[in-house]
Amino acid sequence: MGRSPCCDESGLKKGPWTPEEDQKLIKHIQKHGHGSWRALPKLAGLNRCGKSCRLRWTNYLRPDIKRGKFSQEEEQTILNLHSILGNKWSAIATHLPGRTDNEIKNFWNTHLKKKLIQMGFDPMTHRPRTDIFSSLPHLIALANLKELMEHHSWEEQAVRLQTEAAQMARLQYLQYLLQPPANSMETFSNNMNSTVTDMETYNLLNSLSSFER
DNA sequence: AACACGCACAACCGCCTAGTG
DNA sequence: ACACTAGGCGGTTGTGCGTGT
Numbered sequence: 001m002g003r004s005p006c007c008d009e010s011g012l013k014k015g016p017w018t019p020e021e022d023q024k025l026i027k028h029i030q031k032h033g034h035g036s037w038r039a040l041p042k043l044a045g046l047n048r049c050g051k052s053c054r055l056r057w058t059n060y061l062r063p064d065i066k067r068g069k070f071s072q073e074e075e076q077t078i079l080n081l082h083s084i085l086g087n088k089w090s091a092i093a094t095h096l097p098g099r100t101d102n103e104i105k106n107f108w109n110t111h112l113k114k115k116l117i118q119m120g121f122d123p124m125t126h127r128p129r130t131d132i133f134s135s136l137p138h139l140i141a142l143a144n145l146k147e148l149m150e151h152h153s154w155e156e157q158a159v160r161l162q163t164e165a166a167q168m169a170r171l172q173y174l175q176y177l178l179q180p181p182a183n184s185m186e187t188f189s190n191n192m193n194s195t196v197t198d199m200e201t202y203n204l205l206n207s208l209s210s211f212e213r
Numbered sequence: 214a215a216c217a218c219g220c221a222c223a224a225c226c227g228c229c230t231a232g233t234g
Numbered sequence: 235a236c237a238c239t240a241g242g243c244g245g246t247t248g249t250g251c252g253t254g255t
Contacts, residue, residue: 015248015249016248016249016250036240036241037240037241038239038240038241050240050241051240051241051242054241054242058242087244087245088243088244089243089244090242090243090244101242101243101244102244105244105245109245
């Protein structure tokens with residue numbers, strides 16, 4: 001019900017945190033725990049709203065936060081979980097110890113989303129895109145077909161077609177792996193028990209992205 | 214050197230939900 | 235059952251930095 005009034009109070013500081021503010025927050029929480037976030041700023045001597053303090057602590061100052069680049073395994077985990085859970089960042093974060101929902105959300109928006117789009121997948125459905133732009137490579141391929149037939153031997157064309165067929169098979173396999181099942185934990189656990197390992201999926205992603213270059 | 218641009222990420226905003234009286 | 239609040243969540247914006255021109 002209704003919006004929390006804490007941030008409507010005027011005179012509270014906004015914007016980037018200073019090292020001094022960080023220290024005050026860390027010291028207070030280490031000594032007393034965070035308790036009520038609403039009451040914390042006053043007790044800790046901070047001119048911030050409780051919400052801002054909570055966010056700063058959970059997303060940046062918490063001692064168990066893992067910083068730095070996401071590993072390949074983490075990246076694959078996010079892809080897998082996002083295909084199942086969607087934009088449930090906090091739910092995804094529970095499967096990645098030391099990572100915050102905010103960090104995962106940012107990583108998704110700046111890296112993974114683009115990666116999927118580049119590979120021709122809809123980042124929301126994890127299915128191949130069906131719009132005109134995703135079809136463009138196929139249309140170009142068709143347009144080039146005539147020229148191909150005129151300038152290359154049958155042997156060359158056979159090798160090329162064989163390579164492309166293999167890539168297409170891998171693409172379809174990946175499509176199958178990334179298919180979002182019905183939103184139930186049953187299908188989730190089925191997926192988790194599938195014989196396909198994270199590494200296999202990751203290798204497929206890599207092989208496909210290198211193919212597109 | 215100066216400017217424009219894009220990227221990454223920290224932080225904020227507004228809505229939703231669970232808990233409480 | 236209802237009103238109210240704190241905390242949590244996801245979307246969006248702001249800011250600093252690196253890179254290209």
